[in-house]
Amino acid sequence: MDRLLLVAGVALALWALSCALMVLLAARLPNGLMKQVAEFLPSCVTTARTLRRSPLVPRRAKVALLVAVLWVVSPIDLLPEFLPVIGPLDDVVAVILLLRYAARSIPRETLLAAWPTDPRLLERLLGRDRVSSTR
Template sequence: MTGSIVLDVLIAIALGMALVWLALVIVLVVVRPRGGLLREALRVLPDVLRLVRRLAADKALPRGVRVRLWLLLAYLVVPIDLIPDFIPVLGYADDAIIVVAVLRSVVRRAGLDAVRAHWPGTEDGFAAVVKLTGLPPTR
């Protein structure tokens, strides 16, 4: 292409990363919560972050679940996002969408009882988390 193997490899890597980023943005748009669910996700986000930290520290949970939670916390701490925060609505929504997606997988793997035991917020907040994770409501 350019005559330099190193430059060709760098261009290929940059194009590959751009395609992966685009694919992730498309996935975020597809799996985003509908209607008022995104608003609820943003409302309970502080309690969910405390929940994630507590679950990640729980040695009784499977290692895979804890690893997912620590990776989620690392993603949230790193200032580089899939969608920059200065983009209206989607900038902060990508964090909420990723938290919901990871939490869905954690709840399905670890069980709702583990999440309930570590939930730091109100009953209404917990009901919103159950709704966001797509699980049937409990009692």
Template sequence: MTGYWWMDALIGLAVALLVTWLALIIMLAIVRPHGGMLREAMRLLPDVLRLVRRLAADRELPRRVRVRLGLLLVYLASPIDLVPDFIPVLGYADDAIIVTAVLRSVVRRAGLDAVRQHWPGTDDGFAALARITGIDRRPPPSDT
């Protein structure tokens, strides 16, 4: 039986990947835009793609932010989704959800002004983007 340790390792790896994927599905369900915001997010998609490309090319942004944005562009261009389209709601919304999560992290690291500076659309479109992603919620000032 000791000759089949690789089989146990393979089964363990498959179970770990399945559990990780299920955790991702749960996380995406929690952070997804609610109500009509998903439709609004899909409407803004062309401007958001241009925004992500512009931010990724901005040498003034921290390297980690640019790498994260580059990986996002690769994911969006990939024909393979983390969540298959047959899963209700999340199947078609996973791209919008992942873009939202990445933009939130970009704002935390680079600031809202950097995102605003590169926004290619209208002011109303940026207001909708800020509402959908929650990027307009700034942390309260500290009392230091």
């Protein structure tokens, strides 16, 4: 039993260390597409949490945003996370689809104000016509 706890503790420490290392390395990326990709899911979660508190966002959009956040934090995935490259793909696709759905009914200014990083990625994600159509 002690050996199992030791192995679990070492595994947890290595996981936490690798997460911290990834955050540090992602912060050092130069501005551009790679940095935007690294910031994508955290930006989506932050945006969804911000928009869920906004009175300007309709209920159906808030439900879609809640589902997006729950999808990202859920340990159950269509594709296991340990698969290289395609592991987080189901999270990304689900978040994009849910964010696009919610964005149809959210005012452009509210959506852009909630996006914590470069708004060009959000415009690329939604399509310029969709972001501009809420003016």
